[in-house]
Amino acid sequence: MHATPDAHDAHLDTRDSAPTSPAPRLPAAVLWDMDGTIVDSEPYWMAAERELVQSAGGTWTDEQATQLVGNPLEVSAQIILDRTPVTGTPAQVVDMLQSRVEEAMRSRMPWRPGARELLTELGRLGVPCALVTMSYASLAEVLRDALPDGTFATIVTGDIVEHGKPHPEPYLTAAERLGVDPGECVALEDSPTGAGSAVAAGVPTIGIPHIVEIPELVGLTLVPTLDGVRAADLLEIVRR
Structure with missing residues (x-):
């Protein structure tokens, strides 16, 4: 004669046989x-650009700043040199801008x-x-x-x-x-x-x-x- 599982065993059997959700797929990286x-940080970059251009006696609008978003830094620096009174090399402009942005980010991320x-x-x-x-x-x-x-x-x-x-x-x-x-x-x-x-x-x-x-x-x-x-x-x- 086979034993009849009690209610507790039946509860365990049901729990153990419940399907589990598959793990979600994730990107490789x-x-x-x-x-x-x-x-x-884009407002920090824009502020640094404006400060640099104004210190050279020029003006720098939000529209001009927006056109630089996402560019390689030396490309943006060359645009500033071409369109404003700022002088120097692209590398020098990048150094000036980035040091200002670094300072701002250290102050508030x-x-x-x-x-x-x-x-x-x-x-x-x-x-x-x-x-x-x-x-x-x-x-x-x-x-x-x-x-x-x-x-x-x-x-x-x-x-x-x-x-x-x-x-x-x-x-x-x-x-x-x-x-x-x-x-x-x-x-x-x-x-x-x-x-x-x-x-x-x-x-x-x-x-x-x-x-x-x-x-x-x-x-x-x-x-x-x-x-x-x-x-x-x-x-x-x-x-x-």
């Missing part, structure tokens, strides 16, 4: 722009909504992150120092690449350093030049427009904010 994406939270979650889940920025290494280090050790597995900056954004080299360099296929990653960008760079590198890209609009591109999905975006959402977003 997440490749982050910095200015305007992780931190709202202007986090963009949701960025730090998403970086923290990706780190907890073991998803490698790269910083891919046209700012130079000294400014990237200010951001790195404000985050937990190991937040970025690699950092690609504008002073170590031959071709800056919108060329694909910065994102291809990041993927190569991480040993991952660009097509298995997700890039996060806030500017047309940055989004163009990531898409040209074959990286599925999420655009978060901030100071400037980002035109539609094949391989690019636009969202209004990273606030509330979780690691498990990233691949779903780029598949839309």
Whole structure:
């Protein structure tokens, strides 16, 4: 005669046989722009540009400043030299601007909504992150120092690449350093030049427009904010 399981055993059997939800798919890596994406530093750059131009006796409008968003720094510096009374070399202009922005960021780190939270979650889940920025290494280090050790597995900056954004080299360099296929990653960008760079590198890209609009591109999905975006959402977003 077979024993009849009691209610407690039946409860355990039901619990043990309940299906479990599959783990969400995650990107092989997440490749982050910095200015305007992780931190709202574009106003710092604009203020530094205005201060520099005014000190030389010129004027610098918000419209002119907006046209520089996302550019390689020496490209922006040359535009300033061409259009204002500022003198010197592009490298000297970059040094003056970046030192001012570094000072401002050390005083107050202007986090963009949701960025730090998403970086923290990706780190907890073991998803490698790269910083891919046209700012130079000294400014990237200010951001790195404000985050937990190991937040970025690699950092690609504008002073170590031959071709800056919108060329694909910065994102291809990041993927190569991480040993991952660009097509298995997700890039996060806030500017047309940055989004163009990531898409040209074959990286599925999420655009978060901030100071400037980002035109539609094949391989690019636009969202209004990273606030509330979780690691498990990233691949779903780029598949839309």
